[in-house]
Amino acid sequence: MILIHCPYCDEKRPEIEFANAGQAHIARPFDPSGQSDADWEAYLFIRANPRGRHHERWRHVHGCGRFFNAVRDTVTDKFETTYKAGEPRR
Amino acid sequence: MSGFRLETGGRVDRSQPVQFSFDGKSYQGFAGDSLASALLANGVMLFGRSFKYHRPRGLVAAGSEEPNALISVHRGPGRFTPNLRATGVEIHDGLNATSQNRWPSLAMDFGAINDRLGMFFPAGFYNKTFMWPRSFWDRVYEPAIRKIAGLGDAPTAEDPDVYASTYAHCDLLIIGAGPAGIDAALGAMDTNKRIVLIDEQDELGGGALADPALWPWLERSVKALTEAPNVTILNRTTAFGYYHDNFIGAVQRLTDHLPDITDAPREKLWRIRAGEVVLAQGAIERPLVFDGNDTPGVMLSSAAKVYANRYGVAVGKALTLMASHDSGWHDVFALAKAGLGISAIIDVRESVDSALMLEAERLGITIHLHHGVVGVNGRHGVTSVDICNYGDQRVHRVETDALLMAGGWTPSVHLWSHSKGSLKWRDDLGAYVPDQPNENVHCVGGCSGDWDFGTGAVVDALPTPKDQSRIKAFVDFQNDVTAKDIKLAVREGFRSIEHIKRYTTNGMATDQGKTSNLNGLQIASSALNKPVPDIGLTSFRPPYTPQTFGALAGHAKGALFQPTRTTNIDSWAEEHSAIFELVAQWRRARYFPKSGEDMHAAVNRECVAVRSSVGIFDASTLGKIEVVGPDAAEFLNRMYTNPWKALEPGRCRYGLLLKEDGFITDDGVSARLAPDRFHLTTTTGGAARVLNMMEDYLQTEWPDLDVWLTSTTEQYAVIALQGPNARKVLEPLVEGIDLSAEAFPHMAIREGTICGLETRLFRVSFTGELGFEINVPTAFGRAVWEQLMAQGAQYDITPYGTEAMHVLRAEKGFIIVGQDTDGTVTPFDAGLDWAVGKKKPDFVGKRSMARPDIVAPGRKQLVGLLTDDPNVVLEEGAQIVADPNQPIPMTMIGHVTSSYWSETLGRSIAMALVAGGHDMTGGTLHIPMPGKTHTAKVSGVVFYDPEGARLHV
Numbered sequence A: 001m002i003l004i005h006c007p008y009c010d011e012k013r014p015e016i017e018f019a020n021a022g023q024a025h026i027a028r029p030f031d032p033s034g035q036s037d038a039d040w041e042a043y044l045f046i047r048a049n050p051r052g053r054h055h056e057r058w059r060h061v062h063g064c065g066r067f068f069n070a071v072r073d074t075v076t077d078k079f080e081t082t083y084k085a086g087e088p089r090r
Numbered sequence B: 001m002s003g004f005r006l007e008t009g010g011r012v013d014r015s016q017p018v019q020f021s022f023d024g025k026s027y028q029g030f031a032g033d034s035l036a037s038a039l040l041a042n043g044v045m046l047f048g049r050s051f052k053y054h055r056p057r058g059l060v061a062a063g064s065e066e067p068n069a070l071i072s073v074h075r076g077p078g079r080f081t082p083n084l085r086a087t088g089v090e091i092h093d094g095l096n097a098t099s100q101n102r103w104p105s106l107a108m109d110f111g112a113i114n115d116r117l118g119m120f121f122p123a124g125f126y127n128k129t130f131m132w133p134r135s136f137w138d139r140v141y142e143p144a145i146r147k148i149a150g151l152g153d154a155p156t157a158e159d160p161d162v163y164a165s166t167y168a169h170c171d172l173l174i175i176g177a178g179p180a181g182i183d184a185a186l187g188a189m190d191t192n193k194r195i196v197l198i199d200e201q202d203e204l205g206g207g208a209l210a211d212p213a214l215w216p217w218l219e220r221s222v223k224a225l226t227e228a229p230n231v232t233i234l235n236r237t238t239a240f241g242y243y244h245d246n247f248i249g250a251v252q253r254l255t256d257h258l259p260d261i262t263d264a265p266r267e268k269l270w271r272i273r274a275g276e277v278v279l280a281q282g283a284i285e286r287p288l289v290f291d292g293n294d295t296p297g298v299m300l301s302s303a304a305k306v307y308a309n310r311y312g313v314a315v316g317k318a319l320t321l322m323a324s325h326d327s328g329w330h331d332v333f334a335l336a337k338a339g340l341g342i343s344a345i346i347d348v349r350e351s352v353d354s355a356l357m358l359e360a361e362r363l364g365i366t367i368h369l370h371h372g373v374v375g376v377n378g379r380h381g382v383t384s385v386d387i388c389n390y391g392d393q394r395v396h397r398v399e400t401d402a403l404l405m406a407g408g409w410t411p412s413v414h415l416w417s418h419s420k421g422s423l424k425w426r427d428d429l430g431a432y433v434p435d436q437p438n439e440n441v442h443c444v445g446g447c448s449g450d451w452d453f454g455t456g457a458v459v460d461a462l463p464t465p466k467d468q469s470r471i472k473a474f475v476d477f478q479n480d481v482t483a484k485d486i487k488l489a490v491r492e493g494f495r496s497i498e499h500i501k502r503y504t505t506n507g508m509a510t511d512q513g514k515t516s517n518l519n520g521l522q523i524a525s526s527a528l529n530k531p532v533p534d535i536g537l538t539s540f541r542p543p544y545t546p547q548t549f550g551a552l553a554g555h556a557k558g559a560l561f562q563p564t565r566t567t568n569i570d571s572w573a574e575e576h577s578a579i580f581e582l583v584a585q586w587r588r589a590r591y592f593p594k595s596g597e598d599m600h601a602a603v604n605r606e607c608v609a610v611r612s613s614v615g616i617f618d619a620s621t622l623g624k625i626e627v628v629g630p631d632a633a634e635f636l637n638r639m640y641t642n643p644w645k646a647l648e649p650g651r652c653r654y655g656l657l658l659k660e661d662g663f664i665t666d667d668g669v670s671a672r673l674a675p676d677r678f679h680l681t682t683t684t685g686g687a688a689r690v691l692n693m694m695e696d697y698l699q700t701e702w703p704d705l706d707v708w709l710t711s712t713t714e715q716y717a718v719i720a721l722q723g724p725n726a727r728k729v730l731e732p733l734v735e736g737i738d739l740s741a742e743a744f745p746h747m748a749i750r751e752g753t754i755c756g757l758e759t760r761l762f763r764v765s766f767t768g769e770l771g772f773e774i775n776v777p778t779a780f781g782r783a784v785w786e787q788l789m790a791q792g793a794q795y796d797i798t799p800y801g802t803e804a805m806h807v808l809r810a811e812k813g814f815i816i817v818g819q820d821t822d823g824t825v826t827p828f829d830a831g832l833d834w835a836v837g838k839k840k841p842d843f844v845g846k847r848s849m850a851r852p853d854i855v856a857p858g859r860k861q862l863v864g865l866l867t868d869d870p871n872v873v874l875e876e877g878a879q880i881v882a883d884p885n886q887p888i889p890m891t892m893i894g895h896v897t898s899s900y901w902s903e904t905l906g907r908s909i910a911m912a913l914v915a916g917g918h919d920m921t922g923g924t925l926h927i928p929m930p931g932k933t934h935t936a937k938v939s940g941v942v943f944y945d946p947e948g949a950r951l952h953v
């Protein structure tokens, strides 16, 4: 069971306290109605699914409740880093 | 020597005899014996029948790698454990063990006919033979195969034992308490580290238990470790899996070795998080591959040493060694020292260390270098072996009753591999050893490839002059895989060891190939003419050895499998004979049958009561979220499809929640209590999901909004009072709220008191009748319910359950999200476009409602169905077709989502999702059901009081 560092609690806690929330740094368009079908499709459905370094969102759902960002290697399952929502991509 | 028990030696306690039984026959052993050693001491050589060919099998090993001696232990009703290795079962008075996979008896087994037919059972046999006709598989082939092939029987009775579990944390976890593990523990003992030392056997020591010279050291070491306050010793404990971040799963066996059954936990699951892990799992000796190597009496040479030195048991009276490694010679010298008779040493090598030769000669043992065993005589036990001189190819016979195999050593890298540590191939060992770690872990002793018992030659299978097609040289004893099977797989085109493994099933038995993987690899490597590292290594996966479901489940079974959520009113329902159902994790009253009523009758009565007088319903399970803050209205306006900013305090609104993909995910009525405060309700099952979704948008998309979300589901008990007499029941109990229709209209909320308690009183209806939902602090739910029951008695107030609630809402065409929608239904599909704010520039899911697929024609849309025969209640889930005479398979255009008998309407009603359904009103559809295809007319979904006149009274 992986240990995940919550950047808000600043503690490494067991995986069961967290929930994955999909790929990170996909901002909801400011004006969705102004989006073309293709742009909206890309926002809604198209995800990176990389082999290796992956930016994703987690929520410390059974802890502080905050959403945060993480860089995880999808091959080794190791977390490279975690950081608060709103901070620049690492 | 009495029988096979040596006069002296071993660690068994000869002053403590133990009576046990095997296959119904009584035997005596000593305290400290394993079932294997005790049976061996009684001259039992036959332990089981092999998986496929039903060949007689004896012991190969003395430890947990044993592939053959799988037995069942019976400890009374529900306490039946199959597939235990006899080598790991400690005997106790009354132990009742049986052999497996034989009928009618171990010595005379009907299935052994498979062995005579062996040439017809090559690799991939099942895949090749039982393919046609397809219908034969379920009815003929599989039942027949299951009867004759297989391991122990699965238990059928419920397990009455309890299982404990715990979490543990330590600085240093050492797995394996052989000499290397004990040394590691001693080395760290004087630090301030918290140390856990795990070993799978009853006694610490590992290989040292079979080496009397080490016993004084062992005794001192175990004493020191036992006394050390920072060392926790877990014996009879198997570390079965190594997971991320040094998280290790281990099962400790607590009571199976004791004669009496108590209510103490049988096993304990340890979940250990370690700062650092030391793996000292040792190495497993490798069998040699030759014709007849599975005959009872052929075993690993190291095992013979364990039986003699640890248990005081001789595996035979005249032993022969077949070696490719020095370690076998050392074992034989130790056996000779223990008083066993040695017939001969055979070694494939042309020369060995002269010191070995000298010692063997000194002991008077005949030596055959550059020879190999090519045949084993005897069916239920070795009587002699045929050996071949690899120089002149001459074969001659050696009389012996036990043949020991010394084929070199395989480091136990199982847990290392679980931890994703890399491996490197060592040609000199013919084995993979640990290379780069992936966690804070390192290996010591045998499992790192570090041992002091000499060198050897690496051979795949022993050369033989015999016709290869006539011999059975086993690689995987438990799954009955021969060298020939692996070569056949290669001839048939398999190249990767992962494919060869699955085709031949080599290494796929319950022992996961502990004795067979490396031999299988070597044989495949030779057949492919490629070095071993080029064909890979199969993966090791947890568990290291099989573990019980009981230990893994722990307390999480029966009523404790998952928590049942109950409301404050649940106890009243139980006292009043409610029949319950689970909705998400909530236990809800489904209906309240009176004496003699079935569900149908009870639900009809409850529905009629609500429509004609008044009903009372426990709605406490509704999800509730308090939304507070200056931007609360703005936030809800962005989340929900309809406008919220203009909603006046004191009023309610039906909220429809979409996901960003435009599909309905939840709904509920919510109230504005103040400009900056809303009381939201969600579906019973959707509460947590909705709160998570709202938090997600609030925290990550609109962090500028000043809003707080709090789950209040469990803060309020909610009582729905529904029916034309609802106001009359409520009025005498409420203070501070004018209940008149003018002052308190439909879809409004008022705060005041009921029975002296603060209440949030909603005037809402999920039934189509005049209705109220009374929110009071949870702890007072039942008290208020009872007051309402007393007050309503004059109106024959009727408690109703979820089933009547479903009928009543369906009569009004109110959807249940998740029943009438399935995650692909838009507001338009559901006929809820009235709930979408057309003028709003944005809300979650709005943009998707304009996606090409969503606006395309032919989408499934929610409609009502009225069967032509009003007495037919369609099955929920039944498929719908346009033309019942079309050829099969028919084109299905939708399905029934809700269907009930409506006592109020005197007929059945249904809702359905039908492609293009909104354009079919008045048309006829066909619903094939078992026995008959029914016809129904498409209608709107509101079957009762379409004007809503009954609401506004």
Ligand SMILES: [Zn+2]
Pocket: A006, A007, A008, A009, A010, A060, A063, A064, A065, A066
């Ligand atoms: Zn946190």
